[in-house]
Amino acid sequence: MVSGGHRPEPNPPQKLVPKSGLTERKKVRKRCSKHVFFASYEGEVSAPFAPLKARDPELAEQLKALLPEPVLEKLNGSLQRDQQRLQATEERLQLAECKVRLLEERLRLIRINKYGPGSEKLCDAQLALLEVEPGVSVAEVAAESQREPLSAPHPAKPKRPHPGRQELPAHLPRVERLIACTPEQCVCGQCGRPTRVIGYEQSEQLDVEPAKYFVVVTKREKRACDTCEEHGVACAPLPARIIEKGLASDRVVIDTVVRKYADFLPLYRQSVILERETGLVISRATLDGWVMQVGDLLQPIVGAMRQELLAGSYLQADETTVGVQMHDGRGQNHQAYLWQYGQPRGSVVFDFRLGREREGPKRFLGDFAGRLQSDGYGAYDQVGGPGLVHVACWAHARRKFFDAVKLQPTDQSSIRIVAQMDALFALDAQARAGSLTQEARHLLRLEKAPPLLEQLKAGLEAARAGALPQSALAKACNYTLTLWGRLTRFLDYPEVELSNNVAENSMRPVALGRRNWIHIGSKAAGPRVANLLSVVETCRRLALPVREYLGSVLPGLADLPVPRVADLTPRAWAARK
16 A cells, blocks of 8 residues: 555556568658658659658558557657758858869969960960750850851961071161282182272171260360450350269260160169279169159150150050158058050050059049040049940950950850950951051941841850859950940940050069069159150150150250240151151
């Protein structure tokens, strides 16, 4: 008996399950686990969750007969959670694979830019891929169905006969050297009589005379009257010089400027050369003072060159970096910018700015209302006057697709787009080969460019649809399609070039200079360096002798009236010659 008078209730009778029932339940569980495993393996986890009854009705009926309802619902919930976890894992895996592909693409592009070839031409093997395409999308087929076969962008050029030995320029002075025959040749070997000169066997070789330094002694005549001593002494006027009372002549000063900004020879090397050739020690600080003074003198001329550019209707613009010593104790150079504005067959002006903001082009262009061609950099937006028309550069767009070709050398989409862009450039090459005027070139463009542009745009849209959003190909397509309206402006304006490669070529002296003279010495020196680069590069474009030009305009420039400065720009100086 138990205290309290209560008898404990017996345990509820256990439900006996036959051995065959236990075996069947194990089979069902095994089958259920197999079903989930194979479903995940075969990719069914990516589909929306479906109850077990919808997946396998037979299995669901067996489970319903063997398992209580709460257990069956719990099993369905567990399957749903497992499926959701597997689906999330699969999505993370796909995202990780995309990131790996993009990072590998960027790394490959960095290595190609650093160690690869600099050429931007398609090889014959890549062009051959356009003829054999293993598979294309439906959109690409629709885009290409209307395209006429492109002519080979690089047709085989016929072999030209060798022109022979190059003739030396006629404007170079000739110094004759006469070589007489030997005494044995002056006597006839048969009869013994003296022979006579019947002509000369002539040949020419290019020679050089090393730089010869000498001292110019200037003596100014002084006169006085023997009878009128009260009138004093008269002395001949001193000719104008670039640097008054300087130790070096104007030609030495100009030579220093040209060697630095046209031949990229830094001042410390020039100082060593002068000491070696003349024995005269001239410090780098003295040479730098000469260069900076010339840069100051050229400021009004560069201002007049800017007015010449803004008076036109078409400008090309580009910018590049340059290091500047700030002398602020940090021990680091500040990254400043040289903005370049010019005309393809005219003047070019560099503008020094400490930053890359819109304020630079906004101040330089003022109310310019012509055509401004540049890359897609946003600082060129919202500048100039209300009538300014922006024009984009096809070379920049092509370069982005060529980078995609570098990353995937067998990608037919990128190769085809580059070949189509080459067909556009081939039109201008045809115009240059035929010496066509701007008007004739414009008619050629209007006739042949629109079909090429239509095919190109369709190919761009199809390529973007099939590329990864952050891949080089997709970025190139987005860049080109975003600027499509600006890229096609060459159809509206005959003077517009397809690219601003001329502007980029004007940046090469700056890039070469950075490797030699490294940086600009101070913030105040920046505008003076920009003046020097403007004049030197303009003389190069106009094929003017820069030494002769500087020697003609620099002496006495500081005392010249402002209205006469416009007559001394390189273009005006060339027109007078």
